[in-house]
Amino acid sequence: MGDDAADPATDTFVAHRNLLFTVAYEMLGSAADAEDVLQETWLRWVDVDLAQVRDRRAYLVRITTRQALNRLRTMTRRKEAYIGPWLPEPLLTASDVAQDAELAESVSMALMLVLETLSPTERAVFVLREAFDVSYDEIATAVDKSPAAVRQIAHRARKHVDARRPREVVSPRETRAVLESFRRALATGDLQGLLDVLAPEVVMLNDGGGVKQAARRPVVGADRVARFIISTASRHEAVLTGHLTLVNGSPALLVRLDGENDGVMAVRVEDAGITGIYYVRNPEKLTRVEFETPLTLR
Incomplete structure (x- = not known):
């Protein structure tokens, strides 16, 4: 393909790259795998006859979804062999992500963990419909299902997620205040200080990936979690x-x-107390906390 023919494809891909990464990341929970999906999407995109494409953004999202679905099915087997709890790869994000409540909620660790309980197709449908507001017809094309089937899948997935997602959406300010109290207690080894901000039913998940020492089962209860941390x-x-x-x-x-x-x-955080702690220690999952990752729903 000559340079003149490649430029429109490149320009379109670059314009939507952050969106495509966000789609892949929300489906996979792994930045490394999301980047691989984007590479696969690009290789297919450059072979597309753009003159036949009515909506380039939708077409790119469709390719990304299909590649992410293929990868997600492979990752399912990988996670089954993972040592200890598997947590999503954390991303350092800019303040604009936190200010977009819809985006922040869709990539929150709490919701990403709930999405782990869905089947690959359910997760793809839920992410495209709930986070990116993709039409049922477009989702049907992406996941190779009928629009009627997609509506049923979306309803089932939404019901499943709603039953497990946090009961309330807590503002960043409230979360920061609770975390600041937690941070001070952590720095001083203050057991009572930790207990004061931990909900009685708090659950702590530790992801060491077999590389770093970490609890291989959830640590449950405020006293156990506080003592484990200290x-x-x-x-x-x-x-x-x-x-x-x-x-x-x-x-x-x-x-x-x-x-x-x-x-x-x-x-x-719920009711001014910490109900879940997600501690990622696996070094392979910490490469994205050294620089900000741009995310977008649009």
């Missing part, structure tokens, strides 16, 4: 500190042991 520092004979940042559109903590990056703690 024992982490004492076990390593190190100073454990947290630094406020924005991850997946929400306030989170970049955790350091003796000044070295150790992981990311994202939280789920």
Whole structure:
């Protein structure tokens, strides 16, 4: 393909790249796999006759969805062999993501974990319909189903997600306030301070991927979670500190042991208390917390 013919394809792809990455990431929960999907999408896109394409954005989303679905089915087998809980790959995000409530909610760690409980097709349909407002007809083309079947899948997926998503949407300011109290207690090893911000039924998931030491089962209950966190520092004979940042559109903590990056703690806050802690320590999943990743629903 000559340069003149390639330019329109390149310009269109670049214009929608952040959107396509967001679609792939919400479907996969992995930035690395989302980037691979974008590469596969590009290789197919450059072979498309643009004169036959009525809506280039929709066409690109369709290609991305199909490639992400293929990858998601492969990842399902990979996750089954994963050591300990599997958590989405955290992304350092800019303040504009946090200010877009719809976008921030769609990429939140809490919701991304709920999406993990859907089948690949259910997840694709839910993401395209709920986050990106894609029409049922367009989704049907992307997932190779009839529009009627897609409507049923969307209804089933929405019902499943609604039953498991946070009961309330907490503002970034409220989350930041709770996290600040949590951070101070973490820095001083204050057991009571941790208990004060943890909900009685709090659940902590630790993702070490078999590379970093981490609990292989959920830690449940405020007392157990607080003692687990404090024992982490004492076990390593190190100073454990947290630094406020924005991850997946929400306030989170970049955790350091003796000044070295150790992981990311994202939280789920309800009724002014932390009901979920998602601690990603697997080094392979921390490459995206050193620079901001642009995300968009449009």
